[in-house]
Amino acid sequence: MTSPRVLTVGTDGSPESLHAADWAAREALRRGLPLRLVHADATQRPAPRAPWDVDLPSRGVLDRAALHLSYSFPELEILARRRPPPPITALLDVAQESEFLVLGSRGFSGYSGFLVGSVALAVTARSLCPVVLVRAGGLPLDERTSDGSGFRPVVVGLDVTGPADELLSYAFEAAAVRGAPLHAVHAWTVPPLRAPLTGGPPTGDRLPGDAARRESERRRALSGAVRAWRGKYPDVPVVERLLYGQPGHHLLKASTNASLTVVGRRCDTNRLGGTTHSVVHHVTSPVAVVPHP
Template sequence: MELPLVVGVDGSEGSMQAVDWAAAEAERSGLPLRLVHASLWEHYEGVRPGLAADRPSEQIRAENLVATAEERANRLAADVKVSTDIQPEDPVTVLLREAREATLLVLGPRGHGPVASMLLGSVSLAVAARARCPVTVVRGEEPNRRAAHRRVVLGIGGPASSADATRFAFREARWRDCELVAVRAWRRPARKNLPHPPAPLVDGGRAAHADDRAREYRQQADAYMDQALAVVDDEYPDVVLRRRLMEGTARRALLDATASADLLVLGAKRRRPALGLRLSRVQHAMLHHAACPVAVVPATD
């Protein structure tokens, strides 16, 4: 049985953009699409609807917005099987439960009310950090969301980079028939942190030492990338892969890469089940600031 792509729908502009993105994703992947609304979403986002004479206005609003989302998805991807559900619980609880039986969970970056002024909504951040399946937060400008750049970016971390994230990125590049760019940042350490003191300034010795240290750190970053990419072996011979080693911070390297990308893929390690994923400061920064949709892929190994 094929697990669906699940979209959290709350009626906000961000969630409608998530519906659009997920409809396109379902069409290229051949997976069914499930639109889910949690009826307490408005309460958590600071919206308090008035009362109706016959039925609660919250129920009426929920039915209308889910119907609108379904019509929108059907219009964008007529061949995709679409189902809907309205559940009377808080959104984080509902979406985390949905994630247990989903291929991918898709969320907008913001909700209604005061949260709309924040960089990333509280619901999206909580779910991205705790879901059992990959989560895509659909952010960025319209060209990035509609895959105009034909480029998926994979952020390569340290030697423990998630194999699941690598496979996810290659699969996305194949579905989209686009190139995959693997990005790894490296930095030469500050002089005071060098394990060996710099060579004396004789015949360019200090400069040569600095060049050697820089080369060593770049080679280490290259080795980390080799290790991360090796997990796919020859599974995706049709995917065009480009490697990008960038000197500087990982935050800057990834932000620069997302400007011309359709999707950024990041792996995340699990902590104890009750604590969710171990999201780094860089991953938090991407969820808040990336110029394209961001997929957080939990490691299963």
């Protein structure tokens, strides 16, 4: 039997998990999905006090989070589930029955971006569904343009040398439900021994190996990867950005003006690649990590 479509958020009563639950509630409403709150604890301990809290000291973490969301989002269907610990195993189990999973991360100002806890990092590296990491302290207005008229772009980082359909499917849908443009970013470099230049991309007449041809091939590959998804989502404006340099650096810059940053993770390994690891630790927008072949 097919499992119902549901968006899941992990909560432990911490401020970062409560911010993640608020973000997940808004996303569930945008997508027309129920929201499942999961707390991996066999006990019913009182939750820490939160800024929005009411005087309900006898309620546990899960009940208080569900109550808060029911008041803030009365039209949202909320499912509260307590799972036995350990939390990593519990979250990985519910991820198998979810459209995607949302977790919180502690945020800092400036360049530092996220501090990703060990549970969130382990789940993100092993989950079979996309995982969204939400920075504590983020506000709904942060996702909007400066005049508040619409959403900032969804940014997706692509490696056009491999499969990208899972990333593009998630990114186009995220842009569509927001009515936001999609920025498809691919960064490329040449092998270090053949790239003695600094300050910008090399040109064919200055570098052996025909860098101009390499750039043209990457540009065609980027356009080809995006083309079919443009047809499926004709209302989503798309900007293709081919950039020279390290992907992590360019995605960090692009994320400063993004409502959501989407990156990939290989399914055949239980770890994050270098670019994805850099992105989840440093960008300031929410980050979706999408598993792919």
